[in-house]
Amino acid sequence: MRVAIITESFLPQINGVTNSVCRVVEHLARHRHDALVVAPGEGVTQYLGAPVVRVRSATLPGNEDSVVGLATWRRISAVLREFQPDVVHLASPAWLGKAGMKAAARLEIPTVAVFQTDLAGFARGYRVWRMVGDGAIWSWLGRIHERADRTLAPSSATMQQLAAHGFPRLARWGRGVDLVRFHPAHRHERLRRQIAPAGEAIVGYVGRLAPEKHVSSLAVLRDVPGIRVAIVGGGPSEDALRRQLPDAAFLGFRTGEDLSRAYASLDVFVHTGPAETFCQTVQEALASGVPVVAPNSGGPVDLVAPGRNGFLADPADPLQMRAAVEKLAGDAELRSAMSVAARESVHGRSWAAVCDELLGHYADAVAHRNGEAARDNRRSAASRS
Numbered sequence: 001m002r003v004a005i006i007t008e009s010f011l012p013q014i015n016g017v018t019n020s021v022c023r024v025v026e027h028l029a030r031h032r033h034d035a036l037v038v039a040p041g042e043g044v045t046q047y048l049g050a051p052v053v054r055v056r057s058a059t060l061p062g063n064e065d066s067v068v069g070l071a072t073w074r075r076i077s078a079v080l081r082e083f084q085p086d087v088v089h090l091a092s093p094a095w096l097g098k099a100g101m102k103a104a105a106r107l108e109i110p111t112v113a114v115f116q117t118d119l120a121g122f123a124r125g126y127r128v129w130r131m132v133g134d135g136a137i138w139s140w141l142g143r144i145h146e147r148a149d150r151t152l153a154p155s156s157a158t159m160q161q162l163a164a165h166g167f168p169r170l171a172r173w174g175r176g177v178d179l180v181r182f183h184p185a186h187r188h189e190r191l192r193r194q195i196a197p198a199g200e201a202i203v204g205y206v207g208r209l210a211p212e213k214h215v216s217s218l219a220v221l222r223d224v225p226g227i228r229v230a231i232v233g234g235g236p237s238e239d240a241l242r243r244q245l246p247d248a249a250f251l252g253f254r255t256g257e258d259l260s261r262a263y264a265s266l267d268v269f270v271h272t273g274p275a276e277t278f279c280q281t282v283q284e285a286l287a288s289g290v291p292v293v294a295p296n297s298g299g300p301v302d303l304v305a306p307g308r309n310g311f312l313a314d315p316a317d318p319l320q321m322r323a324a325v326e327k328l329a330g331d332a333e334l335r336s337a338m339s340v341a342a343r344e345s346v347h348g349r350s351w352a353a354v355c356d357e358l359l360g361h362y363a364d365a366v367a368h369r370n371g372e373a374a375r376d377n378r379r380s381a382a383s384r385s
Contacts, residue, residue: 001362002034002260004109006076006100008117009309010039010052014255015208016175016280017092019118023176024089025050027355032295036078036083040069040096053079055096076103085109087362093144094118105147109370112361113148114173115141118275118298138165141231149365152358154278155299169368171361174302176351177283184289184343186257186264192291195249195265196228201329203227204266206259207281209235213273216244220318221270227329232262263288267335268328271300274315279303286310287346291338293324309342 005024009017021037025047028035035050055071074117076099080088089102090097095111114131119141121136145151145167152173152182153159162170196202196207209215210278215237221229222245229245234253242250254262269285272293276282278299282292287304292310294300304310311327313320328335 001028001087001359002083002085003028003036003087003089003362004036004038005089005091006038006078006093007041007095007263008069008094008096009092010037010043010292011047012043014039015283016278019175020114020116020175021091022047023351024177024355024358025094027352027358031359036079036085038069038071038079038096040071040151041067059083062113068094069099071096071099073099073102073106076100076258076291077106080104080109087112087361090114090144090148092117094141098140098144101144101147105185108369110362110365111146111150112358112365113151115145115151115153115167116276116277118158120275125234142166149368150361152361153310154304157298157301158277171364173357173361175347175352177280177285177287177349178326179287179346181260181285182263182284183260184264186260186288186338188265191261191265195230195251200226200228201267201335202230202265203268203329204230204232204262205272205326206232206263206285207271207273209233209237209241211237212275213237214315215241215272217272217318217321218248218270218323219244220383221325222247224322224329227325228239230261230262230266245258245322260288263290266290267312268293269327270320270321270325271295274298276300283346283349286342289334289343291328293321293328305341305345307340308379309345350351 005021007021029048033295037050037052040055040208045052055069057065057067057069058318080103090100093113121159142172150171151167153173154174155161159172160168207213218229229248231248232251232254263285269290269292271282274295274297276298282294282300282303285292292304293303296312297315304312306312311324313324344380
């Protein structure tokens with residue numbers, strides 16, 4: 001199979017969209033499928049043998065960490081005509097994805113659109129984008145996805161949200177997790193002593209430090225006895241968060257073994273963002289054997305089993321999050337039991353298993369397009385007779 005992946009983000013940017021695309025390309029290469037990536041901005045021009053076509057880009061006003069592609073559908077059409085894909089995979093389509101969808105539709109190539117970013121929730125975190133309004137954003141996304149042969153949603157909450165907005169041809173496709181890279185064995189006692197020299201329970205957040213993540217809500221934990229808050233990541237909110245959370249340990253942006261150790265060295269993982277379509281960091285924490293406290297909204301609802309591997313809290317009530325953290329921080333026996341359950345809860349979610357599912361969705365999209373073409377041919381023949 002030949003797969004063209006048009007993505008809103010790719011290396012050197014590191015985020016959930018990039019991570020998913022990398023894992024998909026790796027799986028396609030491993031199974032001897034041919035892949036091509038179209039991505040905005042400068043960076044690598046090949047990944048595991050797959051060519052990466054770079055297109056013009058710009059940064060979003062008010063958020064210079066986010067890059068958007070500016071290619072026209074004609075530019076994308078030329079790339080697709082040369083590559084001749086069997087299916088086009090649109091990763092979190094927005095600006096570049098809109099051009100990619102139009103190009104694929106003009107060339108009658110089957111499409112799979114992966115909904116991964118809650119753009120409406122993202123926009124609420126930035127003053128310059130709030131004025132756009134949820135309605136306009138959903139209308140924009142709807143026009144892209146209505147042309148897809150299949151739209152994949154990462155969680156049950158997102159499936160319901162997309163259905164409520166009238167998105168057609170929906171299916172569920174979650175995210176995988178590297179069960180070796182994220183493992184309790186990476187717990188690092190020296191790192192733990194650096195963060196909590198008095199032996200406090202370490203309560204940590206891992207992720208982007210940006211307004212839509214609501215990391216400032218961790219301030220409700222400032223006077224919880226016996227804990228130390230640790231924050232892993234970087235982003236536009238970092239300076240403000242350092243002022244709001246002066247007692248927290250800011251560990252910076254981490255990757256590879258450093259990230260694995262940071263996760264596994266936590267006693268409790270707290271996610272604060274209420275608008276996550278899946279929440280990969282929750283899954284990585286669970287794989288690392290760390291109990292999770294997360295909002296009772298979006299993707300975490302599918303990942304956290306309250307009372308078994310963590311707790312869910314009302315995102316509008318920070319005191320619920322505080323109570324859950326206090327309960328876990330003060331009960332080592334409960335944390336130990338939940339650590340085992342956390343690891344067990346992600347068995348079967350390897351990237352290999354999840355990407356095998358994706359190949360099935362590709363095949364379904366091709367079948368849908370072929371069925372549509374056959375129906376059109378029958379109608380045309382009937383009209384001529």
